Amino acid sequence: MTVIGTVGLPGSGKGEAAAVAREMGVPVVTMGDVIRRECRNRGLDPASHHGDIATTLREENGPAAIAERSLPLIEERLDDADTVLVDGLRSDVELDAFRDRFGDDFHLVSIEAPFEVRRERVTDRGRDDTTDGESLRKRDERELGFGMETAMERADVTIENTDTLDRFRGRIRAVFDEGPEAVR
Numbered sequence: 001m002t003v004i005g006t007v008g009l010p011g012s013g014k015g016e017a018a019a020v021a022r023e024m025g026v027p028v029v030t031m032g033d034v035i036r037r038e039c040r041n042r043g044l045d046p047a048s049h050h051g052d053i054a055t056t057l058r059e060e061n062g063p064a065a066i067a068e069r070s071l072p073l074i075e076e077r078l079d080d081a082d083t084v085l086v087d088g089l090r091s092d093v094e095l096d097a098f099r100d101r102f103g104d105d106f107h108l109v110s111i112e113a114p115f116e117v118r119r120e121r122v123t124d125r126g127r128d129d130t131t132d133g134e135s136l137r138k139r140d141e142r143e144l145g146f147g148m149e150t151a152m153e154r155a156d157v158t159i160e161n162t163d164t165l166d167r168f169r170g171r172i173r174a175v176f177d178e179g180p181e182a183v184r
Contacts, residue, residue, distance in 0.1 A: 001078055003102045004175060005086040005095070007151045008111035010139050011118030013161040013168055014088055017111060020172040021085040027077035031088040034069045051142055054090070058146070067094035071101055083176060091147030095154060107180040110155035113162055115140075156180050 006014045018028045035054045036046040044053065057065045070086065077084045089095055089108065098106045113121075119136050152158075157180040161168045174182040 001102070001105050002083040002179075003074060003078070003086060003098065003106045004083065004180065005089045005098055005106065005108045006111055007089040007095075007108060007148060007155060008113075008161075009118060009143060009148070010136060011121040012111045012113045013159075014111055016161075016165070016168065017109070017172045018085060018087040020169050021176065024173065024176055025081075026083050026085050026176055027081050028085045028087055029070055029073045029077060031066050031070050031086065031090070031094075034066050034073075051139070054146075055142070063091060063093040063147070064097040066090070067097035071097070089148075089151055090143055092150035092154060093147055095151045107157070108151065108155040109175060109180060109183075110152040110158045111161050112152070112158060113160070117162060157183055159183055 006017050008014050018030065021028050032050070035050055035057065038057060039046040039049050039053050042049075042053065046053075054066065057069075061068070067089070074084050074086060086098065089098070095108055098108075115136070122136055157175070159168070159171050159175075171183050
């Protein structure tokens with residue numbers, strides 16, 4: 001059993017890493033899906049209320065709330081697969097929850113890229129509200145406020161996603177084929 005988590009700021013490449021995993025037949029649990037589901041349960045539009053509900057869930061149920069809601073989803077996928085990708089850790093508390101549950105079988109990959117590179121990616125996807133990147137800055141601040149920076153620092157492996165898409169995808173494939181230590 002292997003559980004690989006990804007952490008990184010918006011536009012760093014976490015979604016692309018998840019796409020590679022899916023292409024390789026690796027099940028993916030997206031922590032953001034937990035939040036989107038909660039938005040719908042509360043009658044809210046996930047596109048408009050994602051960040052607010054992420055904060056609210058942590059306020060209502062503690063800082064590990066999203067991770068705790070993700071654990072049963074991960075374990076369910078491990079019933080049928082040797083490896084699962086957990087897309088989108090946001091904090092060191094979430095990292096601790098996964099390491100507590102999966103021990104040495106949990107590996108965290110920090111995916112990183114400079115702000116300007118991420119801003120261009122997010123803008124190209126139509127996911128940033130402004131061309132000057134202010135919306136992305138606010139998202140960065142919110143996510144860093146959850147403890148993301150500490151989680152990134154504690155990652156087992158860091159992948160700088162500043163090269164070509166093919167090179168990045170190759171490094172992600174290596175994580176699944178050879179283990180996280182293959183990209184150190």
